[in-house]
Amino acid sequence: MKLISVELLRLAIPLVSPFRTSFGVQTSRQVLVVKVTTADGVVGWAECVALTDPVYSSEYVDGAAHVIEHHLMPRLLATGNLTAARVAGALHTVKGHRMAKAAIETAVLDAELRTASTSFATHLGGVVDRVPAGVSVGIMDSVPELLSTVEGYLAEGYVRIKLKIQPGWDYEPVKAVRERFGDILLQTDPNTAYTLGDWKLLAALDPFDLLFHEQPMDEEDLRGHAELSKLLKTPICLDESIVSAKVAADAIAMGACSVINVKPGRVGGYLESRRIHDVAQANGIPVWCGGMLETGIGRAANAALASLPGFTLPGDISASNRYYSQDLTPPFVLEDGHITVPTAPGIGVDPLPEVIEGLLVSRQQLL
Ligand code: NPQ
Numbered sequence: 001m002k003l004i005s006v007e008l009l010r011l012a013i014p015l016v017s018p019f020r021t022s023f024g025v026q027t028s029r030q031v032l033v034v035k036v037t038t039a040d041g042v043v044g045w046a047e048c049v050a051l052t053d054p055v056y057s058s059e060y061v062d063g064a065a066h067v068i069e070h071h072l073m074p075r076l077l078a079t080g081n082l083t084a085a086r087v088a089g090a091l092h093t094v095k096g097h098r099m100a101k102a103a104i105e106t107a108v109l110d111a112e113l114r115t116a117s118t119s120f121a122t123h124l125g126g127v128v129d130r131v132p133a134g135v136s137v138g139i140m141d142s143v144p145e146l147l148s149t150v151e152g153y154l155a156e157g158y159v160r161i162k163l164k165i166q167p168g169w170d171y172e173p174v175k176a177v178r179e180r181f182g183d184i185l186l187q188t189d190p191n192t193a194y195t196l197g198d199w200k201l202l203a204a205l206d207p208f209d210l211l212f213h214e215q216p217m218d219e220e221d222l223r224g225h226a227e228l229s230k231l232l233k234t235p236i237c238l239d240e241s242i243v244s245a246k247v248a249a250d251a252i253a254m255g256a257c258s259v260i261n262v263k264p265g266r267v268g269g270y271l272e273s274r275r276i277h278d279v280a281q282a283n284g285i286p287v288w289c290g291g292m293l294e295t296g297i298g299r300a301a302n303a304a305l306a307s308l309p310g311f312t313l314p315g316d317i318s319a320s321n322r323y324y325s326q327d328l329t330p331p332f333v334l335e336d337g338h339i340t341v342p343t344a345p346g347i348g349v350d351p352l353p354e355v356i357e358g359l360l361v362s363r364q365q366l367l
């Protein structure tokens, strides 16, 4: 495949409500969108999931834009016979920057699959037509506010609740949600806020029959998570730590996790995501598709990934209106607690030009 154009669009999209985690409060999202056009006139789309600030991982929007322009593009354009399968190898000499690399690979994959009239779900090996939707609930100012927020999401049909927690906001909110809503599927996500010394704070949550704690400690502390898992009844899921299939295999072998949150942006793309799915499945470890507040561009591809057989737990593939009043694509809506997997070629959705233009902060023509 030959590219004749690569554009980098930067958009600013307000969130419908502030989203607070242990690493800060987000009220809007800066989104980097990659748009490639092939010699046959086929357009491929992808979004980079990096945050505005390097607080979830070391990547951030300005850094991703810079590394794409100055380091990834030259390598991509030097690749003869470009296919999506060749992108990771072409970019391998650049260390890290997995979210930036994922955006490039995914845009090429979208163009390739649209050209072949094949959907992401078909290409990746999806086996279901719709996927169960969970929802991530931020840290709130009070328990009553939390309970009314959770009540609202359950009323919308979400099949699983994930609560952001941190020391000082853990026992009370988890206990209140469990007592008020009974045996709903419930999990926590501290985003690395605890240390091994805090283990008793997490052990206090053992009575609440949680599915797991997601990434309770530092992303580089696999051994610590293996130690922590011996001190808790509640299982451990990893998110930030799992940056590749290799690390997933190590984490599983070390007993650092018994569940894995797969995020294509975090691991370098959908092809590596499938490898992580395969490694986990080979080891009897369930996976689920995490979320990075993607717009419909990333949400469409995530829904396809979540349709693979090893994705047996509800993901953070919420409806568009969980985060945005107007999505960049036709909105994803919750139907009986599920999101329908797109079946059209490529990611299966097309961004709405007028919405893109209305939110555009800058546009860079890289090719
Ligand atoms: C997580 N996502 O699972 C991440 C955290 C997160 C749905 O909880 C902008 C972009 C803001 C990505 C805030 C969810 C974000 C973000 C939180 C990701 O750990």
Ligand code: MG
Binding pocket: 189, 191, 214, 215, 239, 240, 261, 290
């Ligand atoms: Mg997480």
